[in-house]
Amino acid sequence: MRVRTKVRNLCIRALTESLDVNTMVHIIRRMFQNYDINERTGFPESIPIPSQNAARQIVEDCVGAGRFLEFVGLLIEVDRNGVMGRAYRVRGLSNVIEEVVEMGYLFDPERRVFVENTVQQRTKNWGLLREGDEYLFTFLRMDIVGNSNLVRTYAGDAIARTYSDLRSIVQRVVESRNGRIWSWEGDGGVCAFHGAGASNPAMLCAMEILHEIYLYNLLDCTLMEPVMMRLAVHNGRCEYHEVFEDIKSDALRKLADIESRFTDSNSVTISKTAHSTLDAPVAAYLRGFQPDSRNSLYRYSLGFSR
């Protein structure tokens, strides 16, 4: 990620004018546990390090490690909650935030991180995740039921149009809740939602996709039969890689298993671990079931009451 000189300088000034060197070191060690300011700046321990040198070194190290946004998030945290019970006001922080917003990011106060401003840009890693690092994700996987049969029955153009419509539905719904499509292979794909509270948006997306497919079948589908999907939700830690095929993850394997083995047509299945993190108003619509002695799952589907 490219960080402009202007915003770096604003950040250095904010640090210099607000915190002493010891506090700066204390803060930066929340990100880099063994951070040694003397080693980084080259100043021997016997000589006090000028604030500006320490601030510049810290900012450059954060930029170099691709964690500048995380550091600004940390400064916001310090400004709001202080450090070890003592209040600190980080002067000029609003100028730094303005510049970061101009770079195309917004601060998410709930998760306390900067996320992409999706009006300006939308990348697979939310402009935040680093290649090879491990994060907690909630995944949503979907598959069009009876794909081979549909392809055999209908003209290629009709199928291509229908599948493209379905992908548009998925994309609109998923991106409206800050999820990302990580993989799409014509008849289905995998979407990712990042962070600890991500099971809720993932499950809500799955529910809405099911609703939208019902409406699509009623109003727009040009095939002679309704199209149906199987959707599954599961969460777990996994390494982030830009290329989806490079991601090796037990969570994704289990997700595929839940989708293909335990999910009925036109329904969503969610794993127990993902279900346990759902808010009560979302979980209220799911029904538990036990397909075998090792799996305990929950299901969402639509039906007519009459």
Place this chain on the structure above:
Amino acid sequence: MEIHVFSSNKKCDSWFSALDRARKYSVEFHPQGDIRAWTRKNGNGSFAYIDIQGMTEREVRTLLRYLSSAKSGSGSRTRPLLYGVIDPGGSIVDTAEIFHGGAIDYIGKAVAKGGIAPKRIERVARYAENVLELRETVLDQRTKQERRGRPPATVGGIALRAPTALLDGQKVPPPDTTGYRYSGSDWSSIEPETEYTFWIAYVNFNAPHEMAGRQSSQHTEHLVSLFQTAMMRYMEPAGGKIWMWRELEGLLLFPFDGRRNEPLLAIYRFMLNQNLVNAEELDQAVPISFHFAVDIGNTTYRQSGQTGTIISDSVNFIFHLGKKVVPERDLTVTGNVFHLLPERMLPLARAAGKFEGRHLYEIAVPSPA
């Protein structure tokens, strides 16, 4: 009549030259590979001739399969594509097979050499009309049979719990439109103090029994405000406005131009997404349900907030209907609305009797199973 010929063979022009000379026909030539793109945008009543010379057997099979399912026209006016096959190389062994797939003409080597005469096209056109008429009669009879005896087991991919006999749209009395004063497809030409025909929807926000007496009026007001915001995200794109609101109920107004049914679809989508609205926007562990009554009727238009003295039969009727008749979680429409239901939604409609002299229909909305 427009005839579109898809061929990469230079001789093809001469085969159709007689038609070009006859003023009745306009012949347009396209590259062979453009047929798929063309079928997507062509109108009703055009003929397409496709030259299969130079194609492999597999390509021919794929093309014929495509043509047999291709449509011409757009929206509800689509009909099967009218096409003929040009086969100067005689590569099709069983020519009858292409007619079984829906073709209306076959031009073999001998016919091509002699050129295509206008009389042949007249014959082909008559044949096509007969085939289409026959097909429509068969489909119509099949549809009627299904409606009478075998209603569909699923709608939109969701199984109907107890399929009821489908309503015969022909027997539902058509709306009396003599008094209609169409308000247009948007609000641009609607003037205050003038009477128009609108989509009028009554909505009731059903506070759960658990909430009654427990919540402060401030909390209820906040909840209503959240509900209205959520509802308008659905209604505004369809031209909807909150026109009147009192405590937990209100009236929505949408312009009506005699054709558009977006307001009904917006209400249906909102009803379908009740659980999402509850979970995501109202944050209610005890779900709040809502019900709608929808009619098309006349009223004098005034800005929201200045409606206290409006006297309108339609407004009175919809309030009475919504308050007294429509059960919680239901969507009920009048006969004026029934005729604007998309065809695939008809199996969802069930006659719900009469109220104040008007026929009512309940529209089933699926909910979490």
